[in-house]
Amino acid sequence: MATQPSAMDNLVSLCKRRGFIFQSSEIYGGINGFWDYGPLGADLKRNIKDAWWRDTVHRRDDMVGLDSSIIMHPRIWEASGHVQGFTDPMVDCRACKRRYKADQIKVLRPSGGEGLSFAFFEGDREPADRKIRKQAKADPSAYEVIDLSALDGKDFASVVGPDVDEPGTLTEPRSFNLMFRTQVGPVADESSVAYLRPETAQGIFAQFSNVLATSRQKIPFGIAQIGKAFRNEINPRNFTFRSREFEQMEVEFFVKPGTDEDWHRTWIAERLRWYESIGIAGDHLHQFEYPKSDLAHYASACVDITYDFPFGRQELEGIAARGDFDLSRHQEYSGKSMVYFDEETREKFIPHVVEPSAGVDRICLAVLCEAYAEEWVPKGEGAGGPRPAEPGAPVPEFYEPRTVLRFHPRVAPVKAAVFPLLKNRPELVEKAREIYRDLQRRHRVFWDQTGAIGRRYRRQDEAGTPFGITIDFETLENGTVTLRDRDSMAQERIPAAEVAARIDPAAG
């Protein structure tokens, strides 16, 4: 049987139980790499996207939005490099379990043709030379260097892999095209091939000129877009973290050449602030700066914003300084000028770009991980607030467990729940209904009249609802209600008329 369920297992289970995230196509056995957001998840995700759009587009003077199509002209993906870059033939080693990019592996083959061949990493043939002297008792200079891809299928039996000493462990190169192919129109031939976009960014670059001409923006300014993207990942993993269909929130921020570095720094700071504004603790956020050697040739810098997931420190967002690579390539492939004329300085240039590119589903998952807590709550009144549960330990006497999602109210799917203390007292239900209707005009609120009041509070704890509002007989007398705080579980009596004023600023 399974070992001790991890925190991640418990979260996955809660997501299904409460309707945050379901496996796609579950009734047909599921489909690897695709996920559906249930009633609570749909609102959570929407709140995250809305918060991003408000903060990134509405509340700035230097940003405009765009919503480009998912399927675009296939030449876009030639210009962007995805047609080539996403087609990487890979080779597996059955013995050492390593995987290599076929174009990075070279082979030393005996000039005579007979005998073992030795594979090595391009630029580092020394280990292979050693093996030749030792295993084949031969002179490496009697061997010729060829590409791995130049070998026939039958030749692989005599190839010794880069990290092993025996031949025949390498598979033949297999091509993994990470773009989903489809066709446009009813005729399926090579001329109708199209791709589901593997990133939203190229839609922005392709419309740069139109946006510039219609938005009355001047550099520096940015174009923001939220939308689905698709990558046929070899191996989807870690719940929704690596999915084949996912949603991105991307900005292409166009700047004057030479100011790239400043803007890059500015955006990193801006984005870190934003993550904290939706409730992700600063000490779970990190920056990973790519070493120069790992950067794409056109990029001058790239920093990932990472989060400490239960399964490791992983990327939420990449912020790259991409120079003028994208616009230049589209200028080259489309034949249309991407040159910008700066009226103040009378300069002409192709704008450089800084690209903060975030994964919505990854942020959702981070928000869920950050919010998830298992606690011990003292039984009885006045015994104090909840305290964190010790994993694996039994619940102490006079305590009971609770599971709570401590969402920041900005992203919480439901902002408040309204409860009549007793459902069999029509006057309570009626008054509660009135308050519920009033709040519903401003926020997503939840109605629950079923079961004991404590049970209803706990239900909302698992949904991450920050506020509970209970209507009792005192409400009928003096108009006050109980406002219950999700995190501290503290209760407070306030006039019903003030409830909205308490929820609004928190949920902002």
Added chain:
RNA sequence: GCGGGCGUAGCUUAGUGGUAAAGCUCCAGCCUUCCAAGCUGGUCACGCGGGUUCGAUUCCCGCCGCCCGCUCCA
């Protein structure tokens, strides 16, 4: 894709070559004046497809899915 583990109600688990049990959840009702209380009743499952067998949830094979490693980088 390769290697290892796993697949029984919504969740967590039990169990058997003769079609399945429990706790929690959920639904309905009663009761209840503020933190998963109580009582009554109810819904819901052997991932899919083959094979062996008189008979498969159980044994075998394939597929699908989930988890862990290799790999990946929104």
